[in-house]
Amino acid sequence: xxxxxxxxxxxxxxxxxxxxxxxxxxxxxxxxxxxxxxxxxxxxxxxxxxxxxxxxxxxxxxxxxxxxxxxxxxxxxxxxxxxxxxxxxxxxxxxxxxxxxxxxxxxxxxxxxxxxxxxxxxxxxxxx
Numbered sequence: 426x427x428x429x430x431x432x433x434x435x436x437x438x439x440x441x442x443x444x445x446x447x448x449x450x451x452x453x454x455x456x457x458x459x460x461x462x463x464x465x466x467x468x469x470x471x472x473x474x475x476x477x478x479x480x481x482x483x484x485x486x487x488x489x490x491x492x493x494x495x496x497x498x499x500x501x502x503x504x505x506x507x508x509x510x511x512x513x514x515x516x517x518x519x520x521x522x523x524x525x526x527x528x529x530x531x532x533x534x535x536x537x538x539x540x541x542x543x544x545x546x547x548x549x550x551x552x553x
Contacts, residue, residue, distance in 0.1 A: 439488035443495075450496030461499040465489055466509035479542050486511070487546035494548075502547065511543035 435441075453460045467482040486502065493500045503509045516535035518527045529535035544551040 439492065442488055443492045446492055446496060446498070450498055453496075453498070459499065461501075462493055463501055464503040465500065466503035466511070469510055479540070483540075483542040483546040486543065490547055510540075511547075512537045512539045 449460060452458070465486075467477055467485050469477055469479075469482060490500065490502075502511060514527060514529065514535060514537055517530040518535070519530050520527050539549070539551055541551065
């Protein structure tokens with residue numbers, strides 16, 4: 426996938442992410458404005474025939490989260506339990522044939538559990 430290849434070739438890492446986001450954080454501070462980053466995450470599987478290994482996903486999520494926190498930029502992770510998921514769906518699920526999203530067949534008995542690596546990347550503590 427071209428985007429992933431470009432990302433690796435161009436040396437994107439925590440330092441590069443910080444270089445990219447720092448001007449926005451500094452602008453917000455100078456102008457007494459609040460910024461919010463919505464919908465960031467890493468596709469975990471199946472998109473464009475690429476699967477992203479969990480360690481790589483969690484490292485990127487952790488790097489972006491750390492940079493955003495250091496710049497006092499609010500943020501939300503995208504798509505908690507689908508293609509960008511950071512949690513596991515425990516219970517019977519079905520997959521939508523049109524968009525590939527997963528849903529609980531019986532939502533009242535389903536449970537979501539954050540993946541330990543994702544919790545660590547986000548700076549969260551999770552009960553075992």
